Amino acid sequence: MLSERRLQVLRAIVQDYVGTEEPVGSKALTERHNLGVSPATVRNDMAALEDEGFIAQPHTSAGRIPTDKGYRLFVDKLAGVKPMTGPERRAIQNFLDGAVDLDDVVARTVRLLAQLTRQVAVVQYPSLTRSTVRHVELLSLAPARVMLVLITDTGRVEQRMVDCPAPFGETSLADLRARLNSRVAGRRFTDVPRLVEDLPEAFEAEDRGTVSTVLSTLLETLVEDNEERLMIGGTANLTRFAHDFPLTIRPVLEALEEQVVLLKLLGEAGDSGMTVKIGHENAYEGLNSTSVVSVGYGSGGEAVAKLGVVGPTRMDYPGTMGAVRAVARYVGQILAES
Amino acid sequence: MLSERRLQVLRAIVQDYVGTEEPVGSKALTERHNLGVSPATVRNDMAALEDEGFIAQPHTSAGRIPTDKGYRLFVDKLAGVKPMTGPERRAIQNFLDGAVDLDDVVARTVRLLAQLTRQVAVVQYPSLTRSTVRHVELLSLAPARVMLVLITDTGRVEQRMVDCPAPFGETSLADLRARLNSRVAGRRFTDVPRLVEDLPEAFEAEDRGTVSTVLSTLLETLVEDNEERLMIGGTANLTRFAHDFPLTIRPVLEALEEQVVLLKLLGEAGDSGMTVKIGHENAYEGLNSTSVVSVGYGSGGEAVAKLGVVGPTRMDYPGTMGAVRAVARYVGQILAES
DNA sequence: TCCTGGCACTCTGTGCGTGCGAGTGCCAGC
DNA sequence: GCTGGCACTCGCACGCACAGAGTGCCAGGA
Numbered sequence A, B: 001m002l003s004e005r006r007l008q009v010l011r012a013i014v015q016d017y018v019g020t021e022e023p024v025g026s027k028a029l030t031e032r033h034n035l036g037v038s039p040a041t042v043r044n045d046m047a048a049l050e051d052e053g054f055i056a057q058p059h060t061s062a063g064r065i066p067t068d069k070g071y072r073l074f075v076d077k078l079a080g081v082k083p084m085t086g087p088e089r090r091a092i093q094n095f096l097d098g099a100v101d102l103d104d105v106v107a108r109t110v111r112l113l114a115q116l117t118r119q120v121a122v123v124q125y126p127s128l129t130r131s132t133v134r135h136v137e138l139l140s141l142a143p144a145r146v147m148l149v150l151i152t153d154t155g156r157v158e159q160r161m162v163d164c165p166a167p168f169g170e171t172s173l174a175d176l177r178a179r180l181n182s183r184v185a186g187r188r189f190t191d192v193p194r195l196v197e198d199l200p201e202a203f204e205a206e207d208r209g210t211v212s213t214v215l216s217t218l219l220e221t222l223v224e225d226n227e228e229r230l231m232i233g234g235t236a237n238l239t240r241f242a243h244d245f246p247l248t249i250r251p252v253l254e255a256l257e258e259q260v261v262l263l264k265l266l267g268e269a270g271d272s273g274m275t276v277k278i279g280h281e282n283a284y285e286g287l288n289s290t291s292v293v294s295v296g297y298g299s300g301g302e303a304v305a306k307l308g309v310v311g312p313t314r315m316d317y318p319g320t321m322g323a324v325r326a327v328a329r330y331v332g333q334i335l336a337e338s
Numbered sequence C: 001t002c003c004t005g006g007c008a009c010t011c012t013g014t015g016c017g018t019g020c021g022a023g024t025g026c027c028a029g030c
Numbered sequence D: 001g002c003t004g005g006c007a008c009t010c011g012c013a014c015g016c017a018c019a020g021a022g023t024g025c026c027a028g029g030a
Helices: A004-020 A026-032 A039-052 A068-078 A086-097 A102-117 A170-184 A189-196 A205-224 A235-240 A249-257 A259-268 A317-337 B004-020 B026-032 B039-052 B068-078 B086-097 B102-117 B170-184 B189-196 B205-224 B235-240 B249-257 B259-268 B317-337
Strands: A120-124 A133-142 A145-152 A157-163 A230-233 A274-278 A290-297 A305-312 B120-124 B133-142 B145-152 B157-163 B230-233 B274-278 B290-297 B305-312
Touching (some): A004 A068, A086 A102, A086 A317, A102 A230, A120 A235, A133 B133, A145 A205, A145 B133, A145 B145, A157 B157, A170 A189, A189 A205, A230 A259, A235 A249, A249 A259, A249 B235, A259 A290, A305 A317, B004 B026, B004 B039, B026 B039, B068 B274, B068 B317, B086 B102, B086 B317, B102 B120, B102 B230, B120 B249, B120 B259, B145 B205, B157 B205, B189 B205, B235 B249, B249 B259, B259 B290, B274 B317, B290 B317, B305 B317
Antiparallel strands (some): A120 A305, A133 A145, A145 A157, A274 A290, A290 A305, B120 B230, B120 B305, B145 B157, B274 B290, B290 B305
16 A cells, blocks of 8 residues: 555646646655655655556656556545636536527537636537437328427427328327327336337227337337437647647547547446546547546436546546536536526 | 640649648659650749749748649639549448438538548538428427427428417417418528518417517527538548648637638638638638638529538649539438438 | 750758756665 | 665757758750
8 A cells, every 4th residue: 555645746746747748757846845755755655656557757767657547546536626616607607508409508518618628528418318208299291291309308309200101181190199298298218119009009090000100210219219419629629738749639539520439438437426537448549548537417316418528648637527527517407497 | 924834834733742742843743744844944934933923932942832822723724623433423322311310411421521532521501591491380388388390491400499478378379380380381581580570460469479479589590590500520630731730730620619710611602613712711810721612502403501621721622622512412412302 | 935954052851979957766874 | 764965877959960852043955
């Protein structure tokens, strides 16, 4: 087990490295932090920390930089979450309060998060699977063509065209609309298949084909084509780490374009509480030199989606975690109100 | 006026520079293109081209690179549009044909364009102003709360919440829905305000306030809040120009994040035909070292939105223009079918 | 009049050697 | 177990010379 002072040394190294972006040596460390010991002592501690794999030197006789393992220890044991200041909180709230619809909420959240953390922000749209149905609308566009509009409790709207096997009258349509809504409105998506199972039986034989088609499209929308969308922003912040360019930035941009990768990434994060994935802890290779801080957010107690930021492993973890947590909290409130 | 051969020299310089990304000298030019003259002659021509401002040397006694003016001449007079090959056309069509809804069409288009041109692709959603109304749906979510759903001919769906000044019965709602659709369905957005002007008069006094509120929300959606959305992709391609990094890439990423900037950019492009903006021709400073190739696309003869790519001034103009044109054409077809 | 070969000149990029400074590891002493 | 001291190791910036590519100009030839 590491002594208390060695942990302090590690903390100091992480803080200095995050601040200066340069390997930090024993002398600089004693000057900037009053550890109460001499550089020589710190050197011994550093050697021990290096043996344990928490720090490393880029070259012999350069300063030390934290390893992924070092950051991990820092995040788990040495750093708290830095709460937002009052003005920051108010700014967040003001900024989010102006949103007019769900798209706008997500867009504003992305911008906000990118600005607060000065990193790349990722916000997942409220997921369909965990949402409930607010309303299902059916519109007759042509005798045998129906538009299905699904509205969720989080304000998300999905629409699909349905080509019916047979012409479908307005009255039948109204009937289906009414029956459908009385069954599924307010219910969770996962329950819908069970709830509508026997619905075709309530209709005349000639309409059953159409009803089935509509229902299967609905189920598709709910489950199969349950595309999880997300929005990203603040990619320009990537250029702030102009050292390792473009070796570092390239794969990150590629990863960000691959929504599948990001969704998987967010999916792997724990369902409750904040998750920090550091460097190689990220399964996707292109993100091996980045850290991902993510947290679930939702309108009620339960998380309906996640948001977070992607930045270099050398990031201000306490500040970033604080910003992510605060934003998630306010977004949850906004969604609950709408 | 420049002689025929000097134009050929300029063309050769542009082509070589685009290919090699390095300043091109007189000797290399004569070796790679059979101009039928000696390097010394080419040198004279180059001196003349430099006097005219079409090319420049980065340093004394380095090769020449085209200036913005040089590219302009190249695009206007020396280069055609390189048509897509048969297999490419089929690939485009196959790729776009799989789209299930408008979002998907746009998303696929962005990916396709980014892959074809290996540059940053920008696709504007079909604009609301130039579209026609397919259907307006009103849903009662609570006694005094209505959801307004607007469906356009291009498949775009917009929804808004309306808080009514007074409770609004189902029958009144159905009445309004019917009247509204009979007036505006199939009409252009720009005509809608005129068409619904006197609609409140047809209702009982107690409902007029609500009807007015709904209508003004509709008009807002159509006009005022006519947010022009767009989707971008292929930003990872920016890293292919790793020279001038990050000085160049930074402002470009920032510009791409500012949808307002991009929309303005596309808006400035000509309404019909393909527009190429080269370097400083772009009003936005951050894009001074990039070129923007854009073209309108639409379901019928008329363009409803634009798409294009953003790349370095040193780009393969004929190829890029060919890809942009082809994609726009196929997207138009897809939209017309749906 | 226009093209060509030749020549001197100008720069940039690169490789090499050197010196400096930051940082380390180790050791003896307190 | 902490400290000061000391020798050592690198990386990096600097200076310098050199090769190579490219140019401009000029005189000669079609």
